[in-house]
Amino acid sequence: MAKSMWMTPEESLRKKKIKKYMLYINITIGTILLSAIVTILANKIS
DSSP states (O other), X not given: OOGGGOOOHHHHHHHHHHHXXXXXXXXXXXXXXXXXXXXXXXXXXX
């Protein structure tokens, strides 16, 4: 590992929190988009 990659425990904890937060946001956005697409397709079929 390069020396520039080393982080303090506080930095790595903050990075983990940000990654977790981004994951939740992506799941939420993905769910909204998926439901919108399903709704549009259902309206075209009927």
